[in-house]
Amino acid sequence: MRRFFDVAHAVAWRSIHNTVVNPAIIVPSIVFPLFFLVAFAGGLSRISDVPNFHYKPGYTSFQFVFVFVQSAAFGGVFTGFAVARDFESGFARRLLLGAPRRSGIIAGYAAGALMRWLIVVTVVTIAGLIAGMNVYGNGIDLFGLFGLGLGMNFAAALWAVGIAMFLRTEQAGPLIQMPVFVALFLAPVYVPLSLLTGWVHAVSRVNPITAVIEAGRGLLAGSPVKVALSFALLAAAAALLALFARRGLASAERAG
Amino acid sequence: MTREPSLIEQVAAVARRSALGMYRQRALLFFPMVFPLILFAINGSALSSATEIHGFPTHDYRAFLIAMPFVQGAMFVSISTGTNLARDIETGFLNRLALTPLRSEAMLLGQLGGAFVLGCVQAVVYLLVGFATGVSFASGVGGVFVLLALSIAISFAFASLGGLLALRLGSGEAIQGIFPLLFVTLFLSSSSLPRNLIKAAWFREVATYNPVSYLLEGLRSLVIAGWNAQALELAFGFALVLALVSLGLSGTAMKSRLARA
Numbered sequence: 001m002r003r004f005f006d007v008a009h010a011v012a013w014r015s016i017h018n019t020v021v022n023p024a025i026i027v028p029s030i031v032f033p034l035f036f037l038v039a040f041a042g043g044l045s046r047i048s049d050v051p052n053f054h055y056k057p058g059y060t061s062f063q064f065v066f067v068f069v070q071s072a073a074f075g076g077v078f079t080g081f082a083v084a085r086d087f088e089s090g091f092a093r094r095l096l097l098g099a100p101r102r103s104g105i106i107a108g109y110a111a112g113a114l115m116r117w118l119i120v121v122t123v124v125t126i127a128g129l130i131a132g133m134n135v136y137g138n139g140i141d142l143f144g145l146f147g148l149g150l151g152m153n154f155a156a157a158l159w160a161v162g163i164a165m166f167l168r169t170e171q172a173g174p175l176i177q178m179p180v181f182v183a184l185f186l187a188p189v190y191v192p193l194s195l196l197t198g199w200v201h202a203v204s205r206v207n208p209i210t211a212v213i214e215a216g217r218g219l220l221a222g223s224p225v226k227v228a229l230s231f232a233l234l235a236a237a238a239a240l241l242a243l244f245a246r247r248g249l250a251s252a253e254r255a256g
Numbered sequence: 257m258t259r260e261p262s263l264i265e266q267v268a269a270v271a272r273r274s275a276l277g278m279y280r281q282r283a284l285l286f287f288p289m290v291f292p293l294i295l296f297a298i299n300g301s302a303l304s305s306a307t308e309i310h311g312f313p314t315h316d317y318r319a320f321l322i323a324m325p326f327v328q329g330a331m332f333v334s335i336s337t338g339t340n341l342a343r344d345i346e347t348g349f350l351n352r353l354a355l356t357p358l359r360s361e362a363m364l365l366g367q368l369g370g371a372f373v374l375g376c377v378q379a380v381v382y383l384l385v386g387f388a389t390g391v392s393f394a395s396g397v398g399g400v401f402v403l404l405a406l407s408i409a410i411s412f413a414f415a416s417l418g419g420l421l422a423l424r425l426g427s428g429e430a431i432q433g434i435f436p437l438l439f440v441t442l443f444l445s446s447s448s449l450p451r452n453l454i455k456a457a458w459f460r461e462v463a464t465y466n467p468v469s470y471l472l473e474g475l476r477s478l479v480i481a482g483w484n485a486q487a488l489e490l491a492f493g494f495a496l497v498l499a500l501v502s503l504g505l506s507g508t509a510m511k512s513r514l515a516r517a
Contacts, residue, residue, distance in 0.1 A: 028436065031436065032436070035436070035439075035440055035443065038444075039440075039443035039444065042456045042458070042459040043443065043444070043448060043449065043454060043456070043459050043463070044303075044448055044449065045455040045456055046306075046309055046449060046453050046454060046455040047303070047305070047306055047309075047449075049309055049310075049455075050305045050306065050308050050309060051308055053305075174287050178287075182294060182298075185295075185298045185299075185302070186298060188302075189302060190299075190302055190303050191302070191303075191305050195305045196301070196302060196305075197301065197304055197305065198301040198304065199301055200298060200301035200302045201301075
């Protein structure tokens with residue numbers, strides 16, 4: 001177990017170091033969620049005037065939760081890009097040779113994704129508060145919201161690391177990113193689920209991310225809904241994606 | 257004694273190479289072409305309740321939103337053009353071309369040939385998808401042709417901008433890094449709601465000064481309003497200004513880049 005943590009610690013440290021010292025890595029991670037917050041909370045705030053739109057804290061808070069979840073997911077996705085880059089540069093192969101317990105590599109990258117998200121979510125939360133976001137939830141609710149973000153970040157990181165290890169090329173970028181992007185936008189992004197119509201409503205109803213976003217909005221509003229379901233879904237996703245990432249690692253090991 | 261090819265022949269020769277280059281990387285162009293359609297499909301349904309806002313100009317949100325893929329696609333054309341030209345700079349092809357009797361204007365305009373073809377293909381694809389999802393034109397059949405012309409003009413204008421960026425920056429990676437900035441201009445416009453219905457005053461102000469709003473409104477007017485001369489003049493005007501300014505600055509950038517080589 002000690003060797004697992006040693007490897008995870010080393011990989012995580014390198015991942016965090018690269019993120020912090022390289023503006024080309026950290027800036028897009030911060031800019032994209034901020035940009036979504038500005039574009040959606042600013043440009044679409046009139047949507048809250050649609051009949052039957054009821055969200056007590058207001059449209060900025062409504063959109064903040066989506067951006068919060070999106071930033072968590074993309075914190076994981078961007079880590080997948082780093083893994084792919086490490087394979088292309090040859091670093092990952094040296095890492096595979098040198099690591100006494102290789103599953104620690106996945107844990108290290110996932111820890112790096114978490115640290116990256118913590119930086120991003122701090123900036124996004126400050127931006128949300130400056131933009132007039134109302135927070136009606138209490139400390140426990142906000143802790144729950146943070147927990148949802150952690151779960152989403154972990155699951156997305158495992159997905160991204162798995163794909164990157166299977167394909168081992170930066171050209172895997174769209175394949176890492178697109179399913180996450182589409183799944184996020186097939187949730188109730190702009191209006192509550194009850195106001196969605198057509199095929200998007202049908203897809204949103206069965207999209208697990210819908211429950212996470214609804215739970216997040218409920219926690220921010222101080223009226224929790226679907227919290228247990230969301231944590232259960234995230235735990236199940238993380239368990240499945242951990243197996244997927246482990247198989248990706250095995251594929252990379254076989255490739256040598 | 258052989259006759260020196262005319263400017264048009266020179267442009268055609270470079271344009272043919274540029275178009276073939278685009279065709280050969282069609283797999284890489286698939287995602288940029290499809291991505292605006294994915295957003296159109298999702299947002300067209302997810303934001304449909306916006307039509308219930310008092311004063312919304314149409315009852316069909318897809319008809320309102322159909323302008324967005326055209327402009328977003330044009331932005332992708334800009335990046336493809338810029339990246340291809342930057343590769344020609346990085347590999348030294350442009351320098352080798354400069355050793356031939358080819359005129360620099362032909363070199364520049366020809367490089368945009370692939371973008372022109374891509375712009376045409378995208379416009380037709382987006383139009384067909386619009387029809388397939390039930391979008392109809394308030395301006396009739398004539399409006400369809402004007403929309404195609406405007407869309408191609410916008411694609412060409414953005415391609416010119418991509419060319420200018422490539423000549424200035426000389427690196428494909430730098431061009432890719434510029435893309436989010438173009439994307440920001442699209443979202444900080446009247447892409448999702450009409451300007452008069454944008455609630456946040458600062459956002460409305462930004463959208464009003466953002467030329468991308470007028471490109472979208474020109475395209476959109478043909479679909480939801482019929483013939484709106486002012487909207488069309490502004491859209492064609494901004495596309496023309498963007499193309500002329502970019503090409504003008506590109507001419508200077510090309511000379512200085514070739515002089516450095």
